Amino acid sequence: MTTLGVASVVIYGAMFIVPGDPATLLVGGSKPNPEALAAVRRQFHLDDPFWQSYLRWLSGAVRGDFGVSLVYRSPVSDLIASRALTTILLVAYAAIVIVIAGVGLGVLAAWKEKRAGVVITMATTVMMGAPTFVMAVIFVAVFATGLGWFPVFGAGSGLTDRLWHLTLPAFALAFSWIAYVAQVTRAAVRDEIRSEHVDTAHARGVPERLILRRHVLRNASGPILTVSGLTVAGLFAGTAVAEQAFGINGIGALLVESAAKQDLAIVQAISLVLVAAFVVVNMLVDLCNALLDPRAAGRAAR
Amino acid sequence: MSALLSIDRLRVELPAAKKGMRTVIHDVSLDVQAGEAVGLVGESGSGKSMTTRAVMRLLPEGARLSGEIRFDGISIPGMDRRALRRWRATRVGMIFQDPRAHINPVRTIGDFLFEGVMLDGRLSTSQARERISHLMRAVGIADVDRRLNQYPHELSGGLLQRVMIAAALTTEPELLLADEPTTALDVTTQEEVIAIIDELRRERGLAMLFITHDLDLAAAVCGRIAVMYAGSIVEEQKADALGLATSHPYTKGLLAARPELGRRERRLQTIEGRPISAFEVGDGCAFATRCPRVRDRCRQERPAPTQVPGGRVACHFIDFIDAAAGSPAVGSGGGTR
Amino acid sequence: MSVLQVAPKPDSREITSWGARFDGPTTVACVIVVVFTLAAVFAPVIAPYDPTQVDPSAVYQGPSVAHLLGTDNTGRDILSRLLHGARSSLLGPAIVVLIAAVVGTVIAVSAAWIGGRFDAFVSRALDVIFAFPGLILAIVAVAVIGPGLLAPAAALSISYIPYIARVLRTAAIRQRNLPYIAALEVQGFGAVAICVRHLVPNLLPLLIVQATVSYGYALLDLSAISFLGLGTQPPTPEWGLMVANGQSSIIAGHVEQSLYAGLTILVAVVAFNVLGQGLAKAFMGDDR
Numbered sequence: 001m002t003t004l005g006v007a008s009v010v011i012y013g014a015m016f017i018v019p020g021d022p023a024t025l026l027v028g029g030s031k032p033n034p035e036a037l038a039a040v041r042r043q044f045h046l047d048d049p050f051w052q053s054y055l056r057w058l059s060g061a062v063r064g065d066f067g068v069s070l071v072y073r074s075p076v077s078d079l080i081a082s083r084a085l086t087t088i089l090l091v092a093y094a095a096i097v098i099v100i101a102g103v104g105l106g107v108l109a110a111w112k113e114k115r116a117g118v119v120i121t122m123a124t125t126v127m128m129g130a131p132t133f134v135m136a137v138i139f140v141a142v143f144a145t146g147l148g149w150f151p152v153f154g155a156g157s158g159l160t161d162r163l164w165h166l167t168l169p170a171f172a173l174a175f176s177w178i179a180y181v182a183q184v185t186r187a188a189v190r191d192e193i194r195s196e197h198v199d200t201a202h203a204r205g206v207p208e209r210l211i212l213r214r215h216v217l218r219n220a221s222g223p224i225l226t227v228s229g230l231t232v233a234g235l236f237a238g239t240a241v242a243e244q245a246f247g248i249n250g251i252g253a254l255l256v257e258s259a260a261k262q263d264l265a266i267v268q269a270i271s272l273v274l275v276a277a278f279v280v281v282n283m284l285v286d287l288c289n290a291l292l293d294p295r296a297a298g299r300a301a302r
Numbered sequence: 303m304s305a306l307l308s309i310d311r312l313r314v315e316l317p318a319a320k321k322g323m324r325t326v327i328h329d330v331s332l333d334v335q336a337g338e339a340v341g342l343v344g345e346s347g348s349g350k351s352m353t354t355r356a357v358m359r360l361l362p363e364g365a366r367l368s369g370e371i372r373f374d375g376i377s378i379p380g381m382d383r384r385a386l387r388r389w390r391a392t393r394v395g396m397i398f399q400d401p402r403a404h405i406n407p408v409r410t411i412g413d414f415l416f417e418g419v420m421l422d423g424r425l426s427t428s429q430a431r432e433r434i435s436h437l438m439r440a441v442g443i444a445d446v447d448r449r450l451n452q453y454p455h456e457l458s459g460g461l462l463q464r465v466m467i468a469a470a471l472t473t474e475p476e477l478l479l480a481d482e483p484t485t486a487l488d489v490t491t492q493e494e495v496i497a498i499i500d501e502l503r504r505e506r507g508l509a510m511l512f513i514t515h516d517l518d519l520a521a522a523v524c525g526r527i528a529v530m531y532a533g534s535i536v537e538e539q540k541a542d543a544l545g546l547a548t549s550h551p552y553t554k555g556l557l558a559a560r561p562e563l564g565r566r567e568r569r570l571q572t573i574e575g576r577p578i579s580a581f582e583v584g585d586g587c588a589f590a591t592r593c594p595r596v597r598d599r600c601r602q603e604r605p606a607p608t609q610v611p612g613g614r615v616a617c618h619f620i621d622f623i624d625a626a627a628g629s630p631a632v633g634s635g636g637g638t639r
Numbered sequence: 640m641s642v643l644q645v646a647p648k649p650d651s652r653e654i655t656s657w658g659a660r661f662d663g664p665t666t667v668a669c670v671i672v673v674v675f676t677l678a679a680v681f682a683p684v685i686a687p688y689d690p691t692q693v694d695p696s697a698v699y700q701g702p703s704v705a706h707l708l709g710t711d712n713t714g715r716d717i718l719s720r721l722l723h724g725a726r727s728s729l730l731g732p733a734i735v736v737l738i739a740a741v742v743g744t745v746i747a748v749s750a751a752w753i754g755g756r757f758d759a760f761v762s763r764a765l766d767v768i769f770a771f772p773g774l775i776l777a778i779v780a781v782a783v784i785g786p787g788l789l790a791p792a793a794a795l796s797i798s799y800i801p802y803i804a805r806v807l808r809t810a811a812i813r814q815r816n817l818p819y820i821a822a823l824e825v826q827g828f829g830a831v832a833i834c835v836r837h838l839v840p841n842l843l844p845l846l847i848v849q850a851t852v853s854y855g856y857a858l859l860d861l862s863a864i865s866f867l868g869l870g871t872q873p874p875t876p877e878w879g880l881m882v883a884n885g886q887s888s889i890i891a892g893h894v895e896q897s898l899y900a901g902l903t904i905l906v907a908v909v910a911f912n913v914l915g916q917g918l919a920k921a922f923m924g925d926d927r
Contacts, residue, residue, distance in 0.1 A: 002763070002767060003766070003767045003770040003771065006767050007767075007771055010771075010776075010779075011779060014779050014780070014782075014783045015783050125909065125912065125913060126905070126909050128908075128909070128912060129855065129859070129905050129906075129907075129908030129909035129912055130905050130908075131859050131862065131863055131866075131901075131904060131905070131908070132863070133862075133863055133866045133879070133882055133883070133901070134882060134901035134902070134904055134905055137882055137885070137886065137889065137894070137897040137898065137901050138898070138901065140886075140889055141889050141894040141897075141898065145889055145890055145892065195403070196398065196400065196403040196404045197403065197404050197405055197406040197407070199360055199398070199404065200396075200398060200404045200405065200406075201406075201417075202358075202360060202390070203358050203360060203390055203396045203398075204390060204391060204396075204417070204418050204421070204469070205386075205387040205388065205389070205390030205391025205392070205421060206387075206391075206417060206421060207387060207421075214406075214409070214417075215406050215409075218406075218408060218409070219406065219407070219408055233772075234772060236772070237772035237773075237774040237775050238774070240774060240775075240778065240867065241774070241863050241866065241867065244866075244867050245866070245886070255775075255778060256778065256867045256868070256869065258782065259778045259779075259781045259782040259869055260781075260786065260868055260869060262782050262783075262785065263782075264782055264783070267778065267779055267782040268779075271775050271778070271779050274772070274775055275770075275771060275772070275775065278770065278771075278772060279770065282770065292408070293408060294407075294408055294453040294455070
């Protein structure tokens with residue numbers, strides 16, 4: 001919650017930090033006419049003290065009213081709402097890919113340390129350095145223009161078509177995060193495999209599969225869940241790149257466009273929404289962690 | 303009669319930090335008869351815990367094992383995965399040193415206890431339940447139903463070790479391996495836990511291999527004691543014969559170093575020198591670096607175990623030791639247990 | 640009861656030479672980093688062409704002796720652009736890491752030294768910054784200040800402070816409690832002198848490791864921002880920008896520009912990562 005509060009002040013306050021008149025900034029362009037400036041002042045209540053105008057903006061934001069975009073000349077919330085679905089779909093798709101592939105690879109690397117472990121560790125080290133936009137270029141070159149399996153640009157319409165269109169973006173977005181989740185999973189699982197209570201389970205003749213499921217994975221789920229959550233939260237920021245790279249008309253692309261045009265009303269609104277999503281996901285993860293770990297639950301209750 | 307557990311010339315090597323292998327157990331032979339309690343006593347690093355791990359086949363990855371370990375005539379290192387699992391699940395129970403670390407912290411006590419019984423597959427759920435609550439009471443845990451739903455962090459160390467003892471007994475094994483079962487506990491709870499183990503073992507006629515660094519404790523609960531030093535067994539004796547004239551110099555040193563209640567000493571006696579690890583032992587006797595009676599032969603030739611009345615001693619100069627004044631036997635002062 | 644003492648473990652840690660402690664991948668990474676740095680410094684000397692020189696007669700040429708990596712959609716030599724691009728691509732993250740390292744160290748050491756409420760406040764503030772995605776902060780900065788290297792670099796400098804300060808703070812607190820610090824205090828040395836002359840040098844290995852890894856990610860973030868068109872502006876050659884620039888040519892089958900630039904970024908990021916891990920291993924014996 002603190003994060004969200006501080007974030008909102010930073011996001012809104014940013015335009016006041018820069019030398020010069022925020023109104024000029026908001027209007028954009030090199031030669032603002034006085035009428036436009038006055039209109040902007042009225043709309044953003046720039047003549048009021050900072051805290052007053054901030055609180056007015058924030059209370060509007062809480063109600064879903066982010067004002068009107070000066071570039072698009074339509075309410076910011078409408079602009080966001082019309083693109084939200086695509087972005088949410090993209091994030092969800094990428095998140096599923098990340099969790100399945102990342103956790104799967106991580107567990108495999110830890111369980112078969114000799115054979116798979118080395119290969120997966122090397123692969124993930126390289127994958128960690130692969131930015132979304134580079135993977136986007138490679139995926140497009142190979143799977144879209146090369147093999148022709150997937151469309152190059154756009155988001156499609158209808159659910160199946162959308163998912164088909166979003167496959168390459170989701171994998172490009174997921175790519176380096178898969179490696180990250182896999183490495184954390186591997187470390188967590190390896191720690192558990194070496195833990196003493198797993199020795200006990202072996203000594204009691206518990207079958208390997210059961211040990212993996214009941215003792216190793218169950219106990220390693222805490223750190224795995226934490227990074228997965230962190231990752232999903234990070235995906236919201238990553239959509240800016242993925243959508244831009246694949247020409248998808250989502251929130252992220254809108255953010256980039258607006259930043260380039262210095263359409264502050266939209267940038268502020270989207271940043272706040274993305275940070276809120278980030279914070280909410282992290283809170284959910286903390287909550288899940290508390291439910292998973294009886295020790296944490298005990299501490300929280302006390 | 304052949305032994306229930308028979309360890310024959312066991313040798314264990316572990317991969318060293320850099321390269322090569324390090325010997326941690328050197329030609330250890332030890333028998334445990336059915337229903338008999340044997341104490342394996344030694345300092346930290348002497349290889350006593352590694353011996354039990356070898357028996358349970360819980361050695362760290364990369365470990366190399368030679369020699370033979372037989373249970374009821376069946377080779378343990380030779381078992382396939384299925385047979386090993388079956389054996390672990392039904393015929394042997396293990397009590398580990400630190401119950402807090404050895405019981406999964408995110409599962410309930412009930413989960414832990416039932417896991418063992420149900421794997422066995424011989425009991426129905428209600429039979430299992432009955433056996434567990436019976437055992438829980440036997441180890442001195444009162445409100446069974448409440449405890450079963452609790453998590454390990456909600457129980458004290460002593461209680462948790464009782465849970466571990468109960469868990470080891472749920473499958474009615476023939477052999478109990480107890481690896482320093484009280485070291486991680488408070489002094490006051492130590493005695494209670496030992497008493498419980500001793501009593502339950504006697505009642506059930508279980509064989510036990512009891513690992514400890516405490517000679518008195520071992521003598522109190524075991525009929526026979528093997529003393530380990532730097533990866534080798536230097537002496538094996540009946541508990542009441544320990545410390546008599548024919549003992550190994552190391553055992554004598556240990557006995558002399560015990561403080562005694564009611565006897566003021568200016569300074570506690572210690573064994574001179576630094577305890578060494580098994581891989582530091584050369585061709586000679588493991589104890590040669592610290593032995594007060596060391597001769598040239600000790601440094602060059604490893605002594606073979608020699609039969610003495612009541613046991614075996616691995617020392618070249620038992621006759622010379624004979625001449626020394628005998629220390630009091632173990633257990634005479636610890637009879638209160 | 641027992642009188643057996645626990646044997647003191649003989650200290651078997653051997654000090655070996657630096658070279659021996661660097662494993663294969665680390666050495667390779669180190670070489671790559673050096674080569675890239677040299678390329679950036681000597682770009683004007685070694686680049687065969689002017690990176691902004693447009694040649695309409697030589698667009699989309701494949702690799703040849705004249706153009707080792709081919710030419711782009713306006714006939715510019717890709718190799719020359721990559722070499723010159725190394726300058727802005729590597730300079731940006733250097734600024735980010737430098738600022739974050741200096742500010743992060745000061746914050747970490749003062750939090751560890753002063754402790755109490757100040758430390759609690761610092762930790763909380765670092766958590767807040769940590770939770771704020773760097774890319775978003777950079778985009779907000781661009782929206783306010785305008786496109787270019789300055790705005791995103793400034794924003795990322797702030798974002799990267801927690802990555803350095805958090806780890807350093809923990810280590811500094813550990814150092815703070817060591818007897819040698821107390822000994823120095825008793826001798827009457829001032830807090831600043833102890834921090835600068837003793838504490839910081841002891842934290843230096845950790846700082847270098849964190850800075851190296853951060854450098855790789857800062858490079859990744861900054862090139863992403865350039866790719867979005869919000870960072871370094873054309874015609875200045877920059878790797879992320881080159882990926883974006885070549886994108887429209889991919890459909891036509893000319894992948895060279897985007898691909899080479901993209902792979903360059905990937906190699907650079909991985910090299911810094913591996914180097915960071917290798918340094919950590921060499922400094923701290925951490926084999927994770």
